[in-house]
Amino acid sequence: MPEVAQSALPIFVIGDSHALPFKNMFFRDRWTGQWVTVRSKYISGLTAHDFFSPATREFLPSVIACLEYEGLIRDGGATHLSRNEIDFSIAQASGLPVTPPLLLFTVGDIDIRGTMLPMFGDQYDFVPPFELPYPLLDRQIIPWDIVAGVIESRLRPFVEGLKQLQIAGFNRLYVQLVVPPTANEERIRQLHGIHCPLSVRTKLVSSFNRILTEAMEAIGVTTIDIWPQVTGAEGYLLPDYELDGVHLSPKAARMQLEQLLELAVNCLWESVNHVRYEMFYRMACGLAPIESETGSVS
């Protein structure tokens, strides 16, 4: 079993508390039969807005710390593309795969619950310019442009951060769409001290996800969307997938991983890593994996 665990394909899940239901998952991928292990990192209070600073071009330190801890970056570069001897040694010693890592981010829920929910409370509703199954309540209407503007401003730093990761060589990035909110109104009142009707909350999350999806499509990042499976005919979260009024059950987390793997299998070309292939080729030829700086072969 330890060998199986060591050779399992890691999926790195990094994010807000929605990363927690993924903790210690270990299972066989139904498509390839390969063992899969989840390495999850919960960053307390992580928001899309604080993920990256477009002004200073710096990531939130805890995001970088997490990537460094997992050996995915060192000295500001992606280790899986590194030609540095130390990085290669570390990768070999820790059994890190040759392929670019699968990274799943979970952010956005705190942007919505912390910033947007208090804006709406029980006083306001809004009308998005796309069809959603939720009713329009008899409330003052917040213009969609304002709602969209708030969502976009919350998401912009996250999008910029992901672009930086792509530039650094992380091409297998996945983003979990914010999960459907709880149908338990009382729980929301307990957690946030306000009442915001279920239809407004769900509509907000759906709208956030819509804009998030568009932003991700624009930069070639794949989103993981299990809304159709975990919501009922009226578009609300099914009780089966409720955990605690905020998070989805581990069962739903597993469904997300299945979806991610299915998408990853269908995009195998993304796992190509010419840098490592070249190193292993050199080793197979009896050469040192890394060409010396002078160009001589040792």
Add this chain to the structure above:
Amino acid sequence: MNRSAKSSCPYFDLPDSSRWDRIMAGRPLLEINPHLPSRLKITPATRVGSGGSCFAQNITTALRNRGYNYFVTEAAPPFLSNDDAIKNSYGIFSARYGNLYTPLQWLQLIQRSMGSFAPRDQFWSDGKGRFFDLMRPRIKPQGFSSQLEMKADERQHLRAVKALFEQVDVFVFTLGLTEGWQSTVDGAIYPTCPGCGSAGDFDTSRYVFRNFSVAETTDHLSQAIKLLVLLNPAINVILTVSPVPLIATMEQRHVLQATTYSKSVLRVAAEQTALAFDNVHYFASFEIITGTGNTQSYFADDRRSVTQDGIEHVMKCFFELYGASESSRHIERNTPTIASSATVQNAGIICDEEEFFRAVAEAREGER
């Protein structure tokens, strides 16, 4: 003429306010207040709303600045930035109806809020995914993002309008124009000509130019007051005529003549309405700006925009006539009121009419 005949002449007993030589001639400008004392008083507790032409926005600003209870039933959500609030036309009037230029527009607004009138030619799309309400074409200059949003917004807006008229103590209405564009379908009157500038498609079979007469204008005002009293028997209305000349006329005559006609009609209609209803009062904005012999300093170089000096004179008279004392207003400033929900800072006068002609000019530039 004997002595007794002389003393019986009714002009001899006239108060100073009735005689030009005593009340106007040689008097310092700011001492001129062309009103007799009013039985209407606005206290810090009085809920005051306003609407009308561009000039009416000065009343909004002055009431707020002096700590009166400016009554708002369609306030900006508190999380909106000042810029966003202004872009979405919050805080300009008591509700987001935009400029109400003609008395008929005001009447139809009241009717719409009561559900007794629904224009059939009201909503328009620019074909690029933006939607406009022709009754308030500049309420969102970029338009609404969907028809559903526009209609939902209108529904809430009309609810806020009804609440305003049901709850306001004093409503100040500034009469601006007699000229307007009316639907041939159902008589709906538009604030600006559809299809010129901001929204709509101009079509002579659907829209007709109107220049309302004294009888029509008085009738529109009278109907409006009657409906307001139905909604709110305790309401008081202050009518005032905007001194701002027409920006353009559709009549085949000089714009100055058209202005004089329009303002005369409005002035007479206001007078007749004030005489007909105990709860209607006339305030002489028009006279203060145009009749005190100081038009050079009360109008800007364009001979149309009223200067700050002029506005201050008007508002000084307004508060002398209706206002509470300084000390009671001081208390008011420190007391939260319903108006405090509208924290939008004034961003200058928002004038549909001017925006309309600016847009027309830009369109013409584009065609060249």
